[in-house]
Amino acid sequence: MTILEMEHVSKAFGGSLALNDVHLTVEKGEIHALLGENGAGKSTLMNILTGVVSMDSGSIQFDGAHFHNPTIKQMEAAGIAFVHQEINVVNDLTVFENIFLNREIQTPFKLLDRKKMIASTRQLFQELGVNIDPLMSVSDLKTSQKQLLVICRALHADAKLLILDEPTTALSNEEIAHLFSILKKSQEKDKSFIFISHKMPEIFELADRYTVLRNGEFVSTGLITDTTPNQIASDMVGKQFTEGDVYRSRTLGETYVELDNLSGPGFNNISLKINRGEVVAFTGLAGCGASELLQSMFGAQPIETGSLKINNQLIKGKIDTFMRHGVAMLPSNRKENSVIHDLNILDNMVIAEHVLSRRKMIINQRQEAERYTNQKNALNIKSQNPNDAITSLSGGNQQKVFLARWLNTDAHLLLFDNPTQGVDVAAKEEIYKLILKFASEGKTVIINTLEIPEIKKVSDRCVVFFEGQIVRIFDHTEISEHDVMLYSTNAVNTRGGHDHVS
Amino acid sequence: MSAEPIMRKVLPTVGRLIQTAWKKYSFVFVFFIILFVYSLTIEAAGNTFRWQHITAILSSQNTVIVGTIALGMGLVIITGQIDLSIGSALVLTTGATIVTFNVTDNIIITLLAALAAGAIAGGINGVLVGYAKMPPFIVTLGTMLIYRSISLYLVREISPDLTGSSSSQFAMLKSNQNYEAMRMKFGTGSLPGLSIPYITFVFIITVIIFVFIMSKTKYGKSIYAVGSNEKASHLAGVNVQWKKVSVFIITGMLVGLASFIQAAKIGNITPASSGKSYEMYAIAAVVLGGINMAGGRGNILGVFFGALSYTTINFIIVSVPSLSTDIQDTFQGLVLIIVILVQTIGPVIRERLQEIKKWRH
Numbered sequence: 001m002t003i004l005e006m007e008h009v010s011k012a013f014g015g016s017l018a019l020n021d022v023h024l025t026v027e028k029g030e031i032h033a034l035l036g037e038n039g040a041g042k043s044t045l046m047n048i049l050t051g052v053v054s055m056d057s058g059s060i061q062f063d064g065a066h067f068h069n070p071t072i073k074q075m076e077a078a079g080i081a082f083v084h085q086e087i088n089v090v091n092d093l094t095v096f097e098n099i100f101l102n103r104e105i106q107t108p109f110k111l112l113d114r115k116k117m118i119a120s121t122r123q124l125f126q127e128l129g130v131n132i133d134p135l136m137s138v139s140d141l142k143t144s145q146k147q148l149l150v151i152c153r154a155l156h157a158d159a160k161l162l163i164l165d166e167p168t169t170a171l172s173n174e175e176i177a178h179l180f181s182i183l184k185k186s187q188e189k190d191k192s193f194i195f196i197s198h199k200m201p202e203i204f205e206l207a208d209r210y211t212v213l214r215n216g217e218f219v220s221t222g223l224i225t226d227t228t229p230n231q232i233a234s235d236m237v238g239k240q241f242t243e244g245d246v247y248r249s250r251t252l253g254e255t256y257v258e259l260d261n262l263s264g265p266g267f268n269n270i271s272l273k274i275n276r277g278e279v280v281a282f283t284g285l286a287g288c289g290a291s292e293l294l295q296s297m298f299g300a301q302p303i304e305t306g307s308l309k310i311n312n313q314l315i316k317g318k319i320d321t322f323m324r325h326g327v328a329m330l331p332s333n334r335k336e337n338s339v340i341h342d343l344n345i346l347d348n349m350v351i352a353e354h355v356l357s358r359r360k361m362i363i364n365q366r367q368e369a370e371r372y373t374n375q376k377n378a379l380n381i382k383s384q385n386p387n388d389a390i391t392s393l394s395g396g397n398q399q400k401v402f403l404a405r406w407l408n409t410d411a412h413l414l415l416f417d418n419p420t421q422g423v424d425v426a427a428k429e430e431i432y433k434l435i436l437k438f439a440s441e442g443k444t445v446i447i448n449t450l451e452i453p454e455i456k457k458v459s460d461r462c463v464v465f466f467e468g469q470i471v472r473i474f475d476h477t478e479i480s481e482h483d484v485m486l487y488s489t490n491a492v493n494t495r496g497g498h499d500h501v502s
Numbered sequence: 503m504s505a506e507p508i509m510r511k512v513l514p515t516v517g518r519l520i521q522t523a524w525k526k527y528s529f530v531f532v533f534f535i536i537l538f539v540y541s542l543t544i545e546a547a548g549n550t551f552r553w554q555h556i557t558a559i560l561s562s563q564n565t566v567i568v569g570t571i572a573l574g575m576g577l578v579i580i581t582g583q584i585d586l587s588i589g590s591a592l593v594l595t596t597g598a599t600i601v602t603f604n605v606t607d608n609i610i611i612t613l614l615a616a617l618a619a620g621a622i623a624g625g626i627n628g629v630l631v632g633y634a635k636m637p638p639f640i641v642t643l644g645t646m647l648i649y650r651s652i653s654l655y656l657v658r659e660i661s662p663d664l665t666g667s668s669s670s671q672f673a674m675l676k677s678n679q680n681y682e683a684m685r686m687k688f689g690t691g692s693l694p695g696l697s698i699p700y701i702t703f704v705f706i707i708t709v710i711i712f713v714f715i716m717s718k719t720k721y722g723k724s725i726y727a728v729g730s731n732e733k734a735s736h737l738a739g740v741n742v743q744w745k746k747v748s749v750f751i752i753t754g755m756l757v758g759l760a761s762f763i764q765a766a767k768i769g770n771i772t773p774a775s776s777g778k779s780y781e782m783y784a785i786a787a788v789v790l791g792g793i794n795m796a797g798g799r800g801n802i803l804g805v806f807f808g809a810l811s812y813t814t815i816n817f818i819i820v821s822v823p824s825l826s827t828d829i830q831d832t833f834q835g836l837v838l839i840i841v842i843l844v845q846t847i848g849p850v851i852r853e854r855l856q857e858i859k860k861w862r863h
């Protein structure tokens with residue numbers, strides 16, 4: 001029996017089509033894997049289903065009722081629960097209080113009936129095989145337990161369909177196994193799940209059916225038993241487009257960066273040599289350790305064991321030590337980690353250089369104006385006035401200002417964490433060209449990105465991470481979207497996956 | 503060419519200039535509005551508003567002493583923190599300043615002692631906040647109690663030969679050779695002709711130095727950066743912890759300078775009553791000066807006008823004879839709330855108006 005049927009769903013944001021005639025059907029009591037690359041439209045589709053975003057056209061039928069652009073409350077009442085990647089629990093309350101949040105049982109005198117609520121929570125946990133004390137404070141729970149708590153809360157609220165958005169990213173293997181056993185138990189009680197994940201092994205272990213989206217379009221759906229990891233990877237990436245390729249092979253210099261058995265928060269035993277003038281791309285799923293490694297290579301996170309040499313010098317310390325050795329990092333999440341919103345464009349551009357030249361305390365206005373003009377021309381920054389607010393620029397131009405922030409420090413090793421995040425297509429192309437220009441000037445560039453096409457465009461080598469370790473290094477000519485996807489989802493270690501590496 | 507098209511061009515430009523001036527220097531307008539109200543109350547009482555009324559504002563304790571400390575408070579608030587200990591710190595450092603003067607009879611050593619004592623008092627706040635990562639509100643609430651209680655204890659325990667008084671007060675010894683120079687010539691003296699006190703010039707020079715630091719130096723820019731986005735500043739290499747500590751040390755040194763002015767102007771300090779609520783007055787001056795309590799934004803020049811505005815409000819209340827001094831704080835509080843209301847509601851109203859305009863089109 002079908003519990004959910006979404007048909008001909010389309011949605012445009014501004015001029016761009018986020019979803020184009022998409023279909024999704026979920027049977028009662030099944031675990032349905034929703035698959036696709038970043039930006040494929042999974043989130044938009046789920047936001048439409050839960051009433052967060054309205055659709056332009058299409059129809060939703062859930063549990064026998066028709067919905068047209070419902071509200072969040074309507075969908076909650078109908079029995080759909082969205083378990084987000086960021087876990088929404090109230091840390092200062094106990095476990096059972098979280099379960100009964102907003103649906104508290106009251107005594108006839110309108111007081112809270114703690115006994116009844118605790119007993120009911122115990123019973124729920126017992127049925128599902130969850131081993132948490134209902135009286136514990138949520139702040140004392142582990143991440144995995146909080147995740148279970150959110151799922152239990154949804155089940156307790158009688159949700160019929162649960163959307164799990166990458167629920168396993170923060171969990172260990174054992175915890176994942178536990179989570180899966182609980183999902184399977186609730187499946188037997190006719191609960192349905194939409195399971196969003198990028199990890200191929202767990203999809204093949206858990207899911208009954210799947211649907212693949214690509215660039216906002218419906219690609220395929222079917223039984224998991226009828227497909228292979230290779231087929232799904234192909235469906236996800238589609239035909240490869242290499243048009244507008246800006247890559248040119250260059251002669252590289254001697255070894256410039258040397259990681260020897262480097263371990264830190266989120267990555268283990270990384271050994272890697274990178275040459276002067278090389279562009280290396282790190283990639284992998286969220287939480288694979290690549291971003292964490294970049295942060296440790298910049299002093300923003302500690303190095304636990306192993307050594308890091310840059311230009312044959314052993315480097316250890318805080319950010320300004322790394323900066324003095326010519327390292328720069330453009331962090332991911334621009335809004336949070338780069339934008340200093342109360343400073344103007346010029347001050348945002350020179351702040352890192354100020355750190356290095358802090359002994360000259362007074363600002364040389366003329367020199368800074370010159371710097372601004374040079375960078376504006378070199379990076380093609382579309383700004384009117386250096387004194388304008390940084391927030392007056394578009395995402396792409398802001399990102400160029402932050403590139404300039406680091407070019408001003410004369411850094412030789414540029415670490416770019418997700419540099420094209422939230423940047424429009426034209427600006428992306430410009431950033432790719434700039435990266436190659438920096439490399440041809442002898443700078444060494446490491447970019448961390450989840451977008452496989454851009455790896456092909458700029459990098460000499462591609463290093464694939466999975467769960468904190470390097471699983472594969474591709475040379476430029478070997479890089480194919482399909483193979484990178486197989487390794488970063490660890491599909492190579494899934495049923496028959498190895499045979500499909502091209 | 504007739505005058506009309508020129509006017510049509512000139513008027514909007516003038517309007518825009520006033521608009522940007524109002525946006526950037528609202529604290530100047532606020533001060534002049536308050537000053538205007540003050541002149542009205544004086545005229546209403548049958549007197550004429552004169553230059554001496556303005557010099558009285560410029561030389562008031564609320565301007566020079568609270569104003570000097572408020573510059574530091576401005577820096578602390580720009581980094582997104584708060585310092586509640588300054589009133590108590592002023593009492594303690596003034597005690598140290600006066601004792602130093604009584605013992606050494608040397609003005610330079612007294613000034614250095616005042617600055618050093620202030621830097622230590624501020625440094626303790628800074629280290630607890632910046633390196634021990636405790637909330638500034640709690641830390642400075644604690645030191646506010648500690649600094650005053652130490653002053654109260656010391657004034658009774660130290661021999662009257664050092665404190666200069668036997669009545670629970672630190673007072674400068676009149677028998678010292680330099681007493682005349684420090685108090686009569688410098689502390690209460692003024693520029694001949696203009697009748698503006700020397701200490702007011704000390705305050706104005708301090709303001710100029712801080713306006714320079716905050717707008718023309720790398721340190722100043724980094725202070726704004728830390729207050730605006732701590733994480734991004736850290737990732738740009740800024741030593742965020744040290745910046746947070748440094749503003750407390752600077753505030754301490756300004757408290758030290760204020761202590762020196764207090765000693766020179768008043769000649770004594772009473773730990774049981776002096777400097778009470780100064781932290782609130784300093785915050786009021788900062789807010790009247792248009793500095794955003796959330797951090798990251800504001801012109802330190804505003805603190806100068808904020809301090810003047812605050813002093814003038816006091817004078818208005820005193821100049822209305824039928825008002826009891828007990829009601830003084832009510833008016834100060836009201837003005838503060840109104841100014842903040844204008845700052846926060848103003849942009850919202852403007853946005854609404856624009857929306858309505860758009861909707862009409």
